[in-house]
Amino acid sequence: MFWLGCEPCRGALASLNKVCCVPTSLAGAAVLSQPKEGFSLAGTPHPCVEISPQLSPLLQNHVLTLMSMAARIYKHPSLKNAINLVVVKVLVVDEEAAGPEVSDNGGLTLRNFCSWQQQFNPPSDRHPEHYDTAILLTRQDFCGHQGCDTLGVADIGTMCDRNKSCSVIEDEGLQAAYTLAHELGHVLSMPHDDSKTCERLFGPLGKHHMMAPLFVHLNKSQPWSPCSAMYLTEFLDGGHGDCLLDAPAQALSLPSELPGRGALYSLDQQCQQIFGKDFQHCPNTTEEDICAQLWCRTSSGEPLCHTKNGSLPWADGTPCTGGGLCWEGACLPQDALQPQPAVDGGWGAWSPWGSCSRTCGGGVQFSHRHCDHPRPQHGGRYCEGQRTRYQSCHTDECPQDGKSFREQQCEKYNSYNFTDLEGNQLEWVPKYAGVSPRDRCKLFCRARGRSEFKVFEPKVIDGTLCGPETLSICVHGQCIKAGCDHVVGSSKKLDKCGVCGGNGSTCRKISGSLNRSKYGYNDIVTIPAGATNIDIKQRSHRGVRHDGNYLALRTLEGRYLLHGKMEQDILIKGTILKYSGSMTTLERLQSFRQLPEPLTVQLLTIASEVFPPKVKYTFFIPKDVPFSKQKDKEKKSANVIRPMLTSQWVLGDWSECSKTCGSGWQRRTVECRDVEGQPSATCDRALKPEDIKPCGDILCPLWRMGPWSPCSQTCGEGVRTRNASCIHYTGTVIAPEKCSSPGPPPATATCLLRQC
Numbered sequence: 166m167f168w169l170g171c172e173p174c175r176g177a178l179a180s181l182n183k184v185c186c187v188p189t190s191l192a193g194a195a196v197l198s199q200p201k202e203g204f205s206l207a208g209t210p211h212p213c214v215e216i217s218p219q220l221s222p223l224l225q226n227h228v229l230t231l232m233s234m235a236a237r238i239y240k241h242p243s244l245k246n247a248i249n250l251v252v253v254k255v256l257v258v259d260e261e262a263a264g265p266e267v268s269d270n271g272g273l274t275l276r277n278f279c280s281w282q283q284q285f286n287p288p289s290d291r292h293p294e295h296y297d298t299a300i301l302l303t304r305q306d307f308c309g310h311q312g313c314d315t316l317g318v319a320d321i322g323t324m325c326d327r328n329k330s331c332s333v334i335e336d337e338g339l340q341a342a343y344t345l346a347h348e349l350g351h352v353l354s355m356p357h358d359d360s361k362t363c364e365r366l367f368g369p370l371g372k373h374h375m376m377a378p379l380f381v382h383l384n385k386s387q388p389w390s391p392c393s394a395m396y397l398t399e400f401l402d403g404g405h406g407d408c409l410l411d412a413p414a415q416a417l418s419l420p421s422e423l424p425g426r427g428a429l430y431s432l433d434q435q436c437q438q439i440f441g442k443d444f445q446h447c448p449n450t451t452e453e454d455i456c457a458q459l460w461c462r463t464s465s466g467e468p469l470c471h472t473k474n475g476s477l478p479w480a481d482g483t484p485c486t487g488g489g490l491c492w493e494g495a496c497l498p499q500d501a502l503q504p505q506p507a508v509d510g511g512w513g514a515w516s517p518w519g520s521c522s523r524t525c526g527g528g529v530q531f532s533h534r535h536c537d538h539p540r541p542q543h544g545g546r547y548c549e550g551q552r553t554r555y556q557s558c559h560t561d562e563c564p565q566d567g568k569s570f571r572e573q574q575c576e577k578y579n580s581y582n583f584t585d586l587e588g589n590q591l592e593w594v595p596k597y598a599g600v601s602p603r604d605r606c607k608l609f610c611r612a613r614g615r616s617e618f619k620v621f622e623p624k625v626i627d628g629t630l631c632g633p634e635t636l637s638i639c640v641h642g643q644c645i646k647a648g649c650d651h652v653v654g655s656s657k658k659l660d661k662c663g664v665c666g667g668n669g670s671t672c673r674k675i676s677g678s679l680n681r682s683k684y685g686y687n688d689i690v691t692i693p694a695g696a697t698n699i700d701i702k703q704r705s706h707r708g709v710r711h712d713g714n715y716l717a718l719r720t721l722e723g724r725y726l727l728h729g730k731m732e733q734d735i736l737i738k739g740t741i742l743k744y745s746g747s748m749t750t751l752e753r754l755q756s757f758r759q760l761p762e763p764l765t766v767q768l769l770t771i772a773s774e775v776f777p778p779k780v781k782y783t784f785f786i787p788k789d790v791p792f793s794k795q796k797d798k799e800k801k802s803a804n805v806i807r808p809m810l811t812s813q814w815v816l817g818d819w820s821e822c823s824k825t826c827g828s829g830w831q832r833r834t835v836e837c838r839d840v841e842g843q844p845s846a847t848c849d850r851a852l853k854p855e856d857i858k859p860c861g862d863i864l865c866p867l868w869r870m871g872p873w874s875p876c877s878q879t880c881g882e883g884v885r886t887r888n889a890s891c892i893h894y895t896g897t898v899i900a901p902e903k904c905s906s907p908g909p910p911p912a913t914a915t916c917l918l919r920q921c
Contacts, residue, residue, distance in 0.1 A: 233419040234342035245394040247547035271307040271318040279331040298330040317344040322354035325408035338438030354400040363392035382476040412870040423482025436461035456491035510541035521558035522627040527651025529627040560651040567738030575610035598732040606639035633741035663697035672785040679780040699784040703752040706776035717767040827865035864894035868909040880921035
């Protein structure tokens with residue numbers, strides 16, 4: 166089983182048919198199950214054994230040779246990303262009962278293996294044996310959803326998901342290296358080249374790239390299609406591959422010699438690995454098939470020769486006519502295969518700034534550069550650092566048309582004529598309630614007045630607010646810090662009055678409560694237009710969810726806005742009011758932006774035996790806006806004559822987040838006080854509100870480790886080093902002290918190339 170640093174494809178199984186820039190280290194592990202005929206496995210005292218130089222060198226060489234071939238493919242500049250495949254662990258399953266259940270069902274085998282391998286993966290990225298993806302090499306012939314000629318199965322886009330980052334490979338000799346690279350591509354979110362998206366963006370891509378579903382012959386000058394490079398770039402730039410940013414502290418050394426030059430891969434052995442131990446190379450190969458196509462027959466001497474459909478070239482480095490060596494399917498003189506000096510890539514100039522994503526309200530524009538000055542060659546490093554930069558543009562406020570930018574994006578789908586079962590056309594509005602933080606930059610829209618919703622776009626337009634309660638904006642599908650001035654990275658905030666950068670001096674706080682009601686609708690307060698930071702709370706009596714008291718919200722025209730018992734968002738001319746629903750013991754209505762029109766808050770009391778309500782409200786209004794609480798005062802006086810409240814929980818304001826980035830906590834005081842405001846111990850502890858909650862939506866800077874230097878000694882124990890950089894969430898290098906402690910992983914390590 167191999168464990169590598171990669172991620173499977175999201176949402177679908179992907180398989181390879183038999184018919185055939187952020188520097189990233191894929192730390193992986195490999196597991197071998199049911200070893201192939203032709204390989205000898207040393208007996209071991211344990212069912213699962215880590216391979217060492219003393220254990221089955223033949224098998225270890227084969228495994229690491231496959232990984233070396235795949236690693237070379239991932240080094241090609243057509244991938245347009247710096248990907249480094251690293252093997253941290255190899256296990257051999259010596260007893261079938263100790264390993265994952267392997268069958269001819271490819272999908273089921275993948276699920277079994279993904280579950281089984283978790284026990285070997287330490288959860289901490291800093292652990293020397295932690296890996297990012299696991300690969301099972303097996304001789305089992307299994308079937309996929311397209312038939313029983315499947316060579317590999319993986320999930321799409323699940324890299325960094327330790328429960329799903331796996332793939333299963335049928336080992337058919339050296340050709341398995343291409344299957345391995347293909348399935349890792351799926352784990353890194355690459356679809357097949359004939360997918361609808363790829364063909365829509367790039368046209369027909371043929372069958373000569375790594376992600377072709379029917380692999381025929383690899384285009385060695387461009388093994389990766391532009392579609393594969395695009396998907397990988399979006400996957401990494403979207404933060405989905407952040408687990409790959411750390412290079413492992415120790416790794417197994419991959420062979421650098423061409424496989425055909427080794428003792429393990431003679432022509433007869435290549436035939437045995439593919440067809441079985443009774444096969445050997447056909448001696449009467451035609452001149453055009455030398456190096457290009459491997460033909461094999463049984464050792465009994467039958468005249469019929471066998472090969473595989475598509476491309477089955479001799480292994481690179483296999484001796485051929487005239488003392489030459491095979492290379493990429495052709496016989497070349499040995500002089501032509503002398504190692505060329507590696508050329509590391511260099512960044513070209515930044516492109517001009519592109520168009521702004523918005524015409525007002527804070528858009529984003531991009532500038533790009535390419536790794537073509539020079540282009541990496543002969544295994545040289547791909548460029549490291551920012552490939553894309555962005556800045557804010559058109560930050561002036563938009564004209565007030567009563568619609569948010571996200572609302573406009575949802576409205577576009579009204580013209581698609583979606584209808585309900587009765588033929589009524591649906592109107593689409595933004596959905597915020599129930600959307601996980603990681604999905605806030607997807608375009609979730611719900612049908613107005615209904616619970617039905619759809620994800621219309623995987624990314625909202627750049628510059629769209631991440632949510633109604635934040636100033637952060639979406640950039641490339643990620644939530645990025647911004648200020649109320651619509652500038653990325655700005656720390657400007659709205660004050661309690663809703664003024665950008667204000668000091669809170671232009672408004673006044675209005676607060677009140679309702680502790681008594683009659684059957685029917687009871688007016689609590691009419692909130693004027695322009696009010697900000699509205700917070701209305703109705704706490705159930707003694708923790709009874711359905712105590713007969715429910716919040717209601719009415720417009721001046723008499724239209725009621727709260728529908729249903731569940732959490733929902735209420736859209737009022739571009740402003741969102743978040744409603745908790747009535748299924749909780751604390752019914753709550755909140756809005757963080759200026760209210761565009763007056764609203765009357767009411768309490769609906771329907772219980773036959775009335776429970777006393779516990780309603781509190783606060784909001785802020787401009788100082789020049791008149792406001793009278795006369796009705797509320799009259800209600801309060803009634804409570805003085807006949808008090809109905811005993812002790813209750815009194816809540817303080819939430820503190821600032823404990824961390825400026827990453828996951829932090831906010832705290833507040835929660836005190837039990839009696840009707841006189843004095844501390845009390847008679848509050849119902851089962852109803853005590855939370856005094857701590859998680860916070861933080863900005864990614865923390867993290868350490869990015871550079872590649873290891875060559876070993877300081879060619880024999881014996883030496884030292885190798887690497888650089889550490891502190892990377893901001895925007896991709897820029899920042900001061901080391903900005904990265905959290907503990908410090909970076911070790912920058913030096915011992916190494917041993919060979920004994921002297």
